[in-house]
Amino acid sequence: MDFSIAAEDQQRLETLRRLGREEMRPAGWRADRAGAPLPVDDPFFVRMLAEGFGRTHWRPPGEAASEGAAQPAAPNQASSAAAQVLLAEEGAYWDRGISVALPGPGLGEPPILSMGTPEQKARFLLPFVNPQRPIWGGFAMTEPSGGSDVANIRTRARLDGDHWVLNGAKSFSGNSGRAEWIVVFATIDPALGRAGHRAFVVERGTPGLVDFRIEKKMGLRAYESTSFFLSDCRVPVANMLGGEAYYMQRSGGFKGAMNTFNAGRPAIAGMAVGIGRAVLDEAAAFMQANGLASDLRLRDRMERSRRKLKAALLLALRAAWLADQSKPNMVEASASKALAPPAAFEAASFAMEVMGPAAGRGEHLIEKLFRDVKALDIVEGTGQIQRVVMARHLVGLPN
Ligand SMILES: Cc1cc2nc3c(=O)[nH]c(=O)nc-3n(C[C@H](O)[C@H](O)[C@H](O)COP(=O)(O)OP(=O)(O)OC[C@H]3O[C@@H](n4cnc5c(N)ncnc54)[C@H](O)[C@@H]3O)c2cc1C
Structure with missing residues (x-):
């Protein structure tokens, strides 16, 4: 095994160390003392955006290497999984809550990358290629009835014409109250078990995406963990990740x-x-x-x-x-x-x-x-x- 990391990841580690000391730990402390997540318009987020945070791993097809290189490297995105562990370690050393509070597509990004069609990746990740203001994405699997039993989620999805209608409740979803979109997992039929699962990108402002509440937490107060309801929430068919074909593969x-x-x-x-x-x-x-x-x-x-x-x-x-x-x-x-x-x-x-x-x-x-x-x-x-x-x-x- 070779745990050495690329020179660019070493550079990111050093940037993270500097920002951790100067910015992240003080911001995390501030949020903890206030007992509330940093507000969306906190100037800290704008400064972090200028440092390269908040960007997606995804690159638009055909983008010239020089265009990518012109953007500042995101200090929290490594070029390998091993380097990602070291960046995560360094970020949490300074403040783990702030590491999650930072703008970006967050936990919503991996399912879009692994399940999304090329068109969906472009639609939902393009705004994160070079964002002009801090923006967030969300991921909502956990439900009030329990988060461990992932296979038995209860949020229902029903096809109605060219929309899916979602009904259910989600809880403890990071940054979802401020997110541009949330990747929501639901089932078309609980009797199908895992094979019934579908993932939907629910965009902010979608009718029926309602009742956001920021949960009170004993720690990690710098970022919001949100509960919300999907009440006859109508999501366009085009927002189901991967399209129906994806789910024909076993338990997609x-x-x-x-x-x-x-x-x-x-x-x-x-x-x-x-x-x-x-x-x-x-x-x-x-x-x-x-x-x-x-x-x-x-x-x-x-x-x-x-x-x-x-x-x-x-x-x-x-x-x-x-x-x-x-x-x-x-x-x-x-x-x-x-x-x-x-x-x-x-x-x-x-x-x-x-x-x-x-x-x-x-x-x-x-x-x-x-x-x-x-x-x-x-x-x-x-x-x-x-x-x-x-x-x-x-x-x-x-x-
Ligand atoms: C800070 C924070 C951020 C989070 N962010 C997100 C997010 O962004 N998106 C999201 O979807 N969720 C998020 N979650 C939810 C998280 O994924 C769930 O809390 C977690 O999956 C556990 O679910 P639960 O809390 O409902 O506990 P439960 O599943 O109800 O479990 C309760 C207890 O029983 C134990 N238990 C359950 N089943 C078994 C079993 N079969 N065998 C042995 N023990 C068992 C569990 O280990 C636990 O100790 C977040 C939670 C926290 C605290």
Whole structure:
């Protein structure tokens, strides 16, 4: 295995480090103190746009290489899955909530890239090629009845002439309240199970896309997690990702969603490691400043935490490396996603204990990181679900 990264990715890493220190951590702290996501018109987003954030991976067909090169490189978009893990780690080191709050097509982009027709990619991703203002995309799978049992989503899609009519409720969808469009997963018939899944791009302002509510969160407050309803929401046939032919392949819609998750899990693991590294750096600084560095037991616990984080990062890099080689990585992706958040949580608990009241008053970065890290065990498949996936694989059951 070779985990070395391209020179341009190294450059992105350094840019991210500078912006993380100067911009991202202060902005994340500001949102946390306010207890609310950064508003759409926050000048921070305009500054980040100028730094190259907010762009799509997709390139218009026939675009000359020089046109692409003329645009600033997006500091959070790597040229390989392995480098993406390292960028995710660095971004989360400074502020994981801000990493998600940044403009761009977000989690909605992978299903459009993997399932969309050329016409759909152009329609929905062209605005993100060189955006003149901060714009967002959204992804909505989770429903109030539960997010883990992805195969049994309840949002219904019914064909009516040249429109699909969507009815249902979605929850905890990142940035969807401010999104230009949301990739919404629904079923044409729950009895069909996974084969009944379809993905629709629901554009902002579509009648029936209603009742957006920003959820209250214990951590990661910098970005909005939104619940909303689809109430006789009429979506043009042309907005069903891939067109009906795509779904004639076995379980196409479900597979499209799962591809999104398999690609994202090593990066989520990297984010957890980044938060873990941040808490241990803060704890080390506190120990040095308060005469605790000579305590053998504290040093031992800190070293153990650091070792677990490093092991989790190596596993995430291996999962990403396999993806880069176009090899199956489901088990490794799940293993890294199952391992890294608990390791980061353990590091954060250790840091809270070392700092005692200095952290417990809720005015120190450590306490914010302690609240932020929990979500990493939940998003894109909980730790339990990763273990279910791996255990089924071990005994030869399909996933
Ligand atoms: C910060 C944040 C951002 C998110 N962003 C998005 C987003 O952008 N788009 C989106 O669609 N969703 C998003 N989600 C939702 C996320 O995907 C779900 O929270 C997640 O899938 C878990 O679903 P749930 O919370 O409904 O828990 P449930 O599925 O109800 O599970 C509850 C508990 O039971 C456990 N459990 C469930 N089934 C099993 C089983 N078979 N075996 C063992 N244990 C099991 C789970 O691990 C969990 O601990 C986000 C969530 C958070 C917290």
